[in-house]
Amino acid sequence: MRIAVIGTGHIGGTLGGKWQAAGHDVVYAGRSAGGDGPGGKPVATIADALVDADVVLFAVPGPAVADIAAANAAALDGKVVIDAANRMGQAEANSLAAIKSAAPGVHYARAFNTLGWENFAEPPAGANLFFAADEGARPATEELIGAVGLEPEFVGDATAAGTVDCLLALWLALVKQSGGNRRVAFCVVR
Ligand SMILES: NC(=O)c1ccc[n+]([C@@H]2O[C@H](COP(=O)([O-])OP(=O)(O)OC[C@H]3O[C@@H](n4cnc5c(N)ncnc54)[C@H](OP(=O)(O)O)[C@@H]3O)[C@@H](O)[C@H]2O)c1
Numbered sequence: 001m002r003i004a005v006i007g008t009g010h011i012g013g014t015l016g017g018k019w020q021a022a023g024h025d026v027v028y029a030g031r032s033a034g035g036d037g038p039g040g041k042p043v044a045t046i047a048d049a050l051v052d053a054d055v056v057l058f059a060v061p062g063p064a065v066a067d068i069a070a071a072n073a074a075a076l077d078g079k080v081v082i083d084a085a086n087r088m089g090q091a092e093a094n095s096l097a098a099i100k101s102a103a104p105g106v107h108y109a110r111a112f113n114t115l116g117w118e119n120f121a122e123p124p125a126g127a128n129l130f131f132a133a134d135e136g137a138r139p140a141t142e143e144l145i146g147a148v149g150l151e152p153e154f155v156g157d158a159t160a161a162g163t164v165d166c167l168l169a170l171w172l173a174l175v176k177q178s179g180g181n182r183r184v185a186f187c188v189v190r
Contacts, residue, residue, distance in 0.1 A: 001140060004029055004049035006068065007059030010117040011084050013038030015057060015148065018120065022147035027053065030060070050075035055082065055140050057112075058095065062087030066098035076103040080137045082144070083161070084112035086168060093168055094161040107136030110161035111145060114168045116175070116182040123149035127185035130167055132160035153188055 002025040005016040012028065016038055020026045028037035029049035037043040050056065050072055058065050062085045069076060076099070086093045094110050111131035112120065119127065129150040133141045134157055145152040155163050167186065174184045 001025070001054045002027065002052055003055045003057060004046075004053035005057045005059060006030060006046055006049070007057075008032065008037040008043055009059065011112065011120070012057065012059035014117045014120045015059065015084070015112060018148045019144060024147070046072055047075065050079070053079060055080045055144070057082045058085045060085055062090070062093065062095065065095040066102075069095070069099045069102040073102040077105040080107045080109065080140045082109045082111050082137070082141060086113050092162060093165045096158055096161045107134045108158040108161075109133035109137040109141040110158070110164045111141050114164060114171055115185055116171070118182050119185050120148050120150075124183065124185045126187055127151065128153040128188050130155050130164050130186065132156050132158055132164045134158045
Protein backbone atom coordinates (compact mmCIF):
# COMPACT_ATOMS: atom_id res chain seq x y z
CA MET A 1 0.00 0.00 0.00
CA ARG A 2 1.06 3.56 -0.54
CA ILE A 3 0.56 5.33 2.76
CA ALA A 4 0.59 9.08 3.38
CA VAL A 5 1.70 9.62 6.97
CA ILE A 6 0.70 13.11 8.06
CA GLY A 7 2.85 14.02 11.04
CA THR A 8 6.47 13.03 11.56
CA GLY A 9 6.60 12.77 15.35
CA HIS A 10 6.38 9.78 17.70
CA ILE A 11 3.32 8.20 16.10
CA GLY A 12 3.98 9.09 12.46
CA GLY A 13 7.64 8.14 12.66
CA THR A 14 7.09 4.89 14.55
CA LEU A 15 4.20 3.60 12.44
CA GLY A 16 5.76 4.82 9.20
CA GLY A 17 8.98 3.00 10.00
CA LYS A 18 7.13 -0.24 10.79
CA TRP A 19 5.06 -0.08 7.63
CA GLN A 20 8.07 0.68 5.49
CA ALA A 21 9.88 -2.30 7.04
CA ALA A 22 6.85 -4.43 6.14
CA GLY A 23 7.22 -3.42 2.49
CA HIS A 24 4.71 -0.59 2.20
CA ASP A 25 5.43 2.64 0.35
CA VAL A 26 5.41 5.37 3.01
CA VAL A 27 5.36 9.08 2.21
CA TYR A 28 5.70 11.46 5.16
CA ALA A 29 3.96 14.80 5.08
CA GLY A 30 3.68 17.83 7.30
CA ARG A 31 4.58 21.40 7.94
CA SER A 32 8.28 20.66 7.56
CA ALA A 33 7.88 19.78 3.86
CA GLY A 34 11.20 19.99 2.06
CA GLY A 35 13.17 18.78 5.07
CA ASP A 36 14.14 15.35 6.33
CA GLY A 37 11.66 13.17 8.19
CA PRO A 38 11.93 9.91 10.14
CA GLY A 39 14.77 7.70 8.94
CA GLY A 40 16.06 10.57 6.79
CA LYS A 41 13.11 10.22 4.39
CA PRO A 42 11.95 13.43 2.73
CA VAL A 43 8.87 15.22 4.02
CA ALA A 44 6.34 16.12 1.32
CA THR A 45 3.56 18.66 1.42
CA ILE A 46 0.28 17.12 2.52
CA ALA A 47 -1.24 17.80 -0.90
CA ASP A 48 1.61 16.01 -2.69
CA ALA A 49 1.56 13.04 -0.30
CA LEU A 50 -2.17 12.51 -0.85
CA VAL A 51 -2.02 12.32 -4.64
CA ASP A 52 -1.42 8.57 -5.04
CA ALA A 53 -2.04 7.41 -1.47
CA ASP A 54 -4.20 4.34 -0.78
CA VAL A 55 -4.19 5.02 2.96
CA VAL A 56 -3.79 8.24 4.96
CA LEU A 57 -2.72 8.33 8.60
CA PHE A 58 -3.49 11.36 10.74
CA ALA A 59 -0.67 11.57 13.30
CA VAL A 60 -0.84 15.24 14.21
CA PRO A 61 -2.25 16.94 17.32
CA GLY A 62 -6.03 16.42 17.49
CA PRO A 63 -6.93 20.09 17.08
CA ALA A 64 -5.05 20.22 13.75
CA VAL A 65 -7.02 17.42 12.06
CA ALA A 66 -10.17 19.36 11.13
CA ASP A 67 -8.25 22.11 9.35
CA ILE A 68 -6.08 19.62 7.46
CA ALA A 69 -9.16 17.61 6.43
CA ALA A 70 -11.00 20.72 5.26
CA ALA A 71 -8.00 21.98 3.29
CA ASN A 72 -7.53 18.60 1.55
CA ALA A 73 -11.14 17.43 1.31
CA ALA A 74 -11.20 16.51 -2.37
CA ALA A 75 -7.92 14.57 -2.15
CA LEU A 76 -9.09 12.64 0.93
CA ASP A 77 -12.47 11.66 -0.49
CA GLY A 78 -12.64 7.95 -1.29
CA LYS A 79 -9.44 7.08 0.57
CA VAL A 80 -8.89 4.97 3.67
CA VAL A 81 -8.18 7.43 6.49
CA ILE A 82 -6.81 6.16 9.79
CA ASP A 83 -7.36 8.65 12.60
CA ALA A 84 -4.73 8.16 15.33
CA ALA A 85 -5.02 11.70 16.66
CA ASN A 86 -6.53 12.46 20.05
CA ARG A 87 -8.42 15.64 20.85
CA MET A 88 -7.49 15.54 24.50
CA GLY A 89 -10.03 17.05 26.88
CA GLN A 90 -12.81 17.22 24.26
CA ALA A 91 -16.12 15.37 24.44
CA GLU A 92 -15.03 13.25 21.45
CA ALA A 93 -11.32 12.45 21.20
CA ASN A 94 -11.64 11.35 17.57
CA SER A 95 -12.14 13.51 14.49
CA LEU A 96 -14.73 11.31 12.76
CA ALA A 97 -17.25 14.15 12.45
CA ALA A 98 -14.77 16.67 11.07
CA ILE A 99 -13.24 14.24 8.58
CA LYS A 100 -16.60 12.94 7.31
CA SER A 101 -18.04 16.41 7.08
CA ALA A 102 -15.09 17.54 4.95
CA ALA A 103 -14.92 14.37 2.85
CA PRO A 104 -18.05 12.18 3.17
CA GLY A 105 -16.57 9.48 0.91
CA VAL A 106 -13.68 8.73 3.28
CA HIS A 107 -13.38 5.13 4.51
CA TYR A 108 -12.70 5.97 8.15
CA ALA A 109 -10.82 3.96 10.73
CA ARG A 110 -10.11 4.77 14.37
CA ALA A 111 -6.90 3.04 15.42
CA PHE A 112 -3.46 3.49 16.97
CA ASN A 113 -4.78 6.03 19.48
CA THR A 114 -5.23 3.97 22.65
CA LEU A 115 -1.67 2.84 23.38
CA GLY A 116 1.55 4.82 23.75
CA TRP A 117 3.90 4.83 20.79
CA GLU A 118 6.39 2.66 22.70
CA ASN A 119 3.96 -0.24 22.28
CA PHE A 120 3.99 0.28 18.52
CA ALA A 121 7.79 0.43 18.43
CA GLU A 122 8.12 -2.78 20.48
CA PRO A 123 4.73 -4.53 20.74
CA PRO A 124 4.23 -6.72 23.81
CA ALA A 125 3.68 -10.33 22.77
CA GLY A 126 0.01 -11.16 22.24
CA ALA A 127 -1.26 -7.60 22.76
CA ASN A 128 -4.39 -6.50 20.91
CA LEU A 129 -5.06 -3.20 19.26
CA PHE A 130 -8.75 -2.29 19.30
CA PHE A 131 -10.05 -0.47 16.26
CA ALA A 132 -13.25 0.69 14.58
CA ALA A 133 -13.52 0.96 10.81
CA ASP A 134 -15.92 1.40 7.94
CA GLU A 135 -16.23 -1.71 5.80
CA GLY A 136 -13.98 -0.15 3.16
CA ALA A 137 -11.26 0.62 5.71
CA ARG A 138 -11.26 -2.60 7.70
CA PRO A 139 -8.96 -4.85 5.60
CA ALA A 140 -6.23 -2.21 5.21
CA THR A 141 -6.40 -1.22 8.88
CA GLU A 142 -6.20 -4.86 10.01
CA GLU A 143 -3.20 -5.44 7.80
CA LEU A 144 -1.43 -2.32 9.06
CA ILE A 145 -2.06 -3.22 12.71
CA GLY A 146 -0.62 -6.66 12.03
CA ALA A 147 2.37 -5.10 10.28
CA VAL A 148 3.18 -3.25 13.50
CA GLY A 149 3.14 -6.54 15.41
CA LEU A 150 -0.16 -6.20 17.28
CA GLU A 151 -3.30 -8.34 17.04
CA PRO A 152 -6.19 -6.38 15.49
CA GLU A 153 -9.44 -6.51 17.47
CA PHE A 154 -12.43 -5.14 15.56
CA VAL A 155 -14.93 -3.20 17.66
CA GLY A 156 -17.41 -2.08 14.99
CA ASP A 157 -17.87 0.35 12.14
CA ALA A 158 -16.87 3.99 12.28
CA THR A 159 -19.71 4.77 14.68
CA ALA A 160 -17.80 2.68 17.26
CA ALA A 161 -14.90 5.15 17.25
CA GLY A 162 -16.04 6.47 20.62
CA THR A 163 -16.01 2.95 22.05
CA VAL A 164 -12.39 2.56 20.99
CA ASP A 165 -11.65 5.93 22.59
CA CYS A 166 -12.89 4.65 25.98
CA LEU A 167 -9.68 2.63 26.12
CA LEU A 168 -7.59 5.78 25.99
CA ALA A 169 -8.80 6.83 29.45
CA LEU A 170 -8.25 3.28 30.73
CA TRP A 171 -4.72 3.15 29.30
CA LEU A 172 -3.82 6.53 30.82
CA ALA A 173 -5.17 5.40 34.21
CA LEU A 174 -3.14 2.18 34.07
CA VAL A 175 0.01 4.11 33.17
CA LYS A 176 -0.56 6.36 36.17
CA GLN A 177 -1.16 3.40 38.47
CA SER A 178 1.99 1.76 37.10
CA GLY A 179 4.13 4.69 38.21
CA GLY A 180 4.32 6.14 34.71
CA ASN A 181 5.28 2.91 32.95
CA ARG A 182 3.89 3.37 29.42
CA ARG A 183 4.64 -0.22 28.41
CA VAL A 184 1.09 -1.27 29.24
CA ALA A 185 -1.21 -2.87 26.67
CA PHE A 186 -4.47 -4.82 26.43
CA CYS A 187 -5.24 -8.42 25.59
CA VAL A 188 -8.61 -10.11 25.00
CA VAL A 189 -9.21 -13.57 26.42
CA ARG A 190 -12.13 -15.60 25.03
N1 LIG B 1 2.57 9.88 21.74
C1 LIG B 1 1.78 8.79 21.88
O1 LIG B 1 2.15 7.82 22.53
C2 LIG B 1 0.43 8.77 21.17
C3 LIG B 1 -0.31 7.56 21.22
C4 LIG B 1 -1.52 7.47 20.52
C5 LIG B 1 -2.00 8.58 19.83
N2 LIG B 1 -1.29 9.75 19.85
C6 LIG B 1 -1.84 10.90 19.10
O2 LIG B 1 -1.11 10.98 17.88
C7 LIG B 1 -0.97 12.34 17.49
C8 LIG B 1 0.51 12.62 17.29
O3 LIG B 1 1.18 12.42 18.54
P1 LIG B 1 2.78 12.36 18.58
O4 LIG B 1 3.12 11.84 19.92
O5 LIG B 1 3.30 11.72 17.37
O6 LIG B 1 3.12 13.92 18.55
P2 LIG B 1 4.51 14.60 18.20
O7 LIG B 1 5.63 13.65 18.40
O8 LIG B 1 4.51 15.91 18.90
O9 LIG B 1 4.38 14.87 16.60
C9 LIG B 1 3.34 15.68 16.12
C10 LIG B 1 3.51 15.89 14.63
O10 LIG B 1 2.43 16.70 14.19
C11 LIG B 1 2.93 17.81 13.47
N3 LIG B 1 2.07 18.97 13.68
C12 LIG B 1 1.87 19.65 14.83
N4 LIG B 1 0.96 20.62 14.65
C13 LIG B 1 0.59 20.56 13.35
C14 LIG B 1 -0.29 21.31 12.54
N5 LIG B 1 -1.01 22.32 13.05
N6 LIG B 1 -0.41 20.97 11.24
C15 LIG B 1 0.30 19.95 10.73
N7 LIG B 1 1.17 19.20 11.43
C16 LIG B 1 1.31 19.51 12.73
C17 LIG B 1 4.32 18.04 14.02
O11 LIG B 1 5.05 18.71 13.05
P3 LIG B 1 6.03 19.94 13.34
O12 LIG B 1 7.40 19.31 13.39
O13 LIG B 1 5.82 20.82 12.17
O14 LIG B 1 5.60 20.56 14.63
C18 LIG B 1 4.79 16.61 14.23
O15 LIG B 1 5.25 16.04 13.02
C19 LIG B 1 -1.63 13.17 18.59
O16 LIG B 1 -2.93 13.50 18.18
C20 LIG B 1 -1.66 12.24 19.78
O17 LIG B 1 -2.76 12.52 20.62
C21 LIG B 1 -0.09 9.86 20.50
